[in-house]
Amino acid sequence: MSNKVNYAKELEKKIDCFQKEGRYPSLLLHACCAPCSSYCLEYLRQYFDITVFYYNPNIMNEPEYRKRVEEEKRLIAEYNKQVETENFEGMNSDASARKIEIIEGDYIVSDYLNAVRGLENCSEGGDRCTRCFELRLEESARIAKENGFEFFTTTLTISPLKDAERLNRIGDEMGNKYGVSFLPSDFKKKEGYKRSIELSHMFDLYRQDFCGCEFSRLQREKEKADLAAKDMQE
Numbered sequence: 284m285s286n287k288v289n290y291a292k293e294l295e296k297k298i299d300c301f302q303k304e305g306r307y308p309s310l311l312l313h314a315c316c317a318p319c320s321s322y323c324l325e326y327l328r329q330y331f332d333i334t335v336f337y338y339n340p341n342i343m344n345e346p347e348y349r350k351r352v353e354e355e356k357r358l359i360a361e362y363n364k365q366v367e368t369e370n371f372e373g374m375n376s377d378a379s380a381r382k383i384e385i386i387e388g389d390y391i392v393s394d395y396l397n398a399v400r401g402l403e404n405c406s407e408g409g410d411r412c413t414r415c416f417e418l419r420l421e422e423s424a425r426i427a428k429e430n431g432f433e434f435f436t437t438t439l440t441i442s443p444l445k446d447a448e449r450l451n452r453i454g455d456e457m458g459n460k461y462g463v464s465f466l467p468s469d470f471k472k473k474e475g476y477k478r479s480i481e482l483s484h485m486f487d488l489y490r491q492d493f494c495g496c497e498f499s500r501l502q503r504e505k506e507k508a509d510l511a512a513k514d515m516q517e
């Protein structure tokens with residue numbers, strides 16, 4: 284029998300409790316990019332008072348980093364406009380949706396490079412990513428505690444390429460370390476990933492085709508070149 288935790292169900296159980304209590308807990312939502320945030324925000328803004336925490340020093344290329352932050356801000360502005368005008372046409376959010384704030388974390392690429400030193404050549408999904416998750420979730424936990432948030436979590440679990448079990452375990456560890464609760468999540472479930480693609484089209488969001496670090500960009504370039512070479516042979 285599988286002992287796998289269904290983190291999406293765990294989140295639903297918590298939301299049910301908050302709804303029964305008639306409250307909207309404060310949540311610091313670590314966000315990696317606008318496309319991944321789109322579904323997470325559409326869903327969570329009905330149940331939480333959300334502040335997005337944009338902390339991603341893993342995006343080594345600064346213009347790419349700036350582009351992703353600006354898209355995140357644009358998406359939040361679109362969602363806040365819906366709340367102001369009470370117009371949720373085409374959305375799965377209802378009238379309980381709340382406005383969203385954003386905090387931008389420090390952008391110091393050397394913090395990321397120090398965290399992954401010696402693991403640069405790992406494939407995506409390997410130990411380099413574990414360190415990268417630890418770095419970003421530790422800072423999220425620290426900021427959540429410092430600013431009095433009840434919960435923190437991350438949009439990273441929406442990616443089919445990212446291990447939800449690992450992210451939830453690291454989130455719990457960092458939450459325990461700083462004394463703030465990590466909200467369990469697996470946003471790809473309940474068609475969350477599919478919905479994020481729909482929303483990305485709806486808002487015409489910039490969707491990068493690599494995770495963030497230069498190593499992931501090079502890996503993606505190689506995969507594309509290998510695929511093109513294979514097509515030529517067929």
Ligand code: SF4
Pocket residue numbers: 341342407408411412413415416494495496498499
């Ligand atoms: S592939 Fe993504 S998660 Fe992994 S180290 Fe690079 S930026 Fe971080």
